[in-house]
Amino acid sequence: MKTLYEVPALKRAHDVLEILAQATAPVRASALVEGTGLSRSTLYLLLDSLEHRHWIAKRSDGYIIGLKLFELGSAYVRxxxxxxxxxxxxxxxxxxxxxxxxxxxxxxxxxxxxxxxxxxxxxxxxxxxxxxxxxxxxxxxxxxxxxxxxxxxxxxxxxxxxxxxxxxxxxxxxxxxxxxxxxxxxxxxxxxxxxxxxxxxxxxxxxxxxxxxxxxxxxxxxxxxxxxxxxxxxxxxxxxxxxxxxxx
Known part of the structure; x- marks a missing residue:
């Protein structure tokens, strides 16, 4: 059986996106810390990077899935x-x-x-x-x-x-x-x-x-x-x- 090697940065991003995808309202950073187990410093760096690429967006005091992620996902049926x-x-x-x-x-x-x-x-x-x-x-x-x-x-x-x-x-x-x-x-x-x-x-x-x-x-x-x-x-x-x- 092939050994799966996890790229840590990708896993962290995936964990954040999974939480946001299941939410019905903006998710606060504190909830993301709790849900992912990441340190606050690591999480904020990750959130900044994802927001810069429009994979997520800041709304009020939380985060939601971003428009770029929708564009990328839409290619699946296009x-x-x-x-x-x-x-x-x-x-x-x-x-x-x-x-x-x-x-x-x-x-x-x-x-x-x-x-x-x-x-x-x-x-x-x-x-x-x-x-x-x-x-x-x-x-x-x-x-x-x-x-x-x-x-x-x-x-x-x-x-x-x-x-x-x-x-x-x-x-x-x-x-x-x-x-x-x-x-x-x-x-x-x-x-x-x-x-x-x-x-x-x-x-x-x-x-x-x-x-x-x-x-x-x-x-x-x-x-x-x-x-x-x-x-x-x-x-x-x-x-x-x-x-x-x-x-x-």
């Missing part, structure tokens, strides 16, 4: 044409169905949401851009996991899976059976496994030229679904995935 392909197809879906569309990538046992096209009518989501969810209970995650072999899934997921609601599958063996069905039909679904009252439908797009394993989904309140509408939604999501794959 460089391989993924953002343009997603926007073109997602906007057509929203126009036809008035429901949100989301794009996510697989990162080990989690999905990370990297793009979203919102509809005019509201829906309560837990998938802000940059947020993570366990792959085993989200439709996007299941679509992505189904693109792997059972052996690969077994290597990244434990036998007992964490429950987000009372509807979440909590056994890997049951998930593997569901993934086999997803591979056969090309569509992943979940009802109230992540959020009560919400159903999600997802389809696998593929692997981009830069090696990103991606899928698309929509999330619809159960009160807005019946058999006819669900069929329309499912067909639309499958079409989006196919067209994005072709564009890439």
């Amino acid at each position: 460089h391989d044409g993924l953002q343009v392909a997603f926007r073109n197809e997602a906007s057509a879906f929203v126009a036809a169905h008035n429901e949100v569309v989301q794009l996510a990538v697989l990162d080990a046992a989690e999905v990370v949401y990297i793009a979203r096209e919102d509809a005019q009518r509201p829906v309560r989501l837990v998938s802000d851009l940059g947020s993570r969810l366990p792959a085993h209970c989200s439709a996007l995650g299941k679509a992505l996991l189904a693109s792997l072999s059972d052996e690969e899934v077994t290597a990244i997921l434990p036998e007992r899976l964490a429950a987000m609601t009372s509807h979440t599958l909590t056994r890997r063996s049951a998930l593997l059976r569901e993934l086999a069905g997803i591979r056969a039909c090309g569509l992943a679904t979940e009802r109230e496994e992540v959020s009560v009252g919400l159903a999600c439908f997802a389809a696998y797009v593929g692997v981009t030229a830069l090696g990103k394993r991606v899928a698309v989904s929509t999330s619809v309140p159960l009160g807005r679904l019946d058999g006819r509408r669900e069929k329309q939604i499912v067909t639309g999501i499958a079409r989006i995935a196919s067209r994005i794959a072709a564009a890439l």
Whole structure:
């Protein structure tokens, strides 16, 4: 196994940015000292350097994530044409169905949401851009996991899976059976496994030229679904995935 060598300065910067990314308000230096374990002198030098590069910004008596960091992160969906392909197809879906569309990538046992096209009518989501969810209970995650072999899934997921609601599958063996069905039909679904009252439908797009394993989904309140509408939604999501794959 390859030995990991940590560059101390990079680790310190990463620790600071992690804390700021999870905060909902400016974080004071005193809280960063406590959260990172750095001395005040080391921390202030680091904060000055990060602020100079606009990776962080000073607000009131604390710090927030800076604009330059947003610019750098946005390159993740821009460089391989993924953002343009997603926007073109997602906007057509929203126009036809008035429901949100989301794009996510697989990162080990989690999905990370990297793009979203919102509809005019509201829906309560837990998938802000940059947020993570366990792959085993989200439709996007299941679509992505189904693109792997059972052996690969077994290597990244434990036998007992964490429950987000009372509807979440909590056994890997049951998930593997569901993934086999997803591979056969090309569509992943979940009802109230992540959020009560919400159903999600997802389809696998593929692997981009830069090696990103991606899928698309929509999330619809159960009160807005019946058999006819669900069929329309499912067909639309499958079409989006196919067209994005072709564009890439």
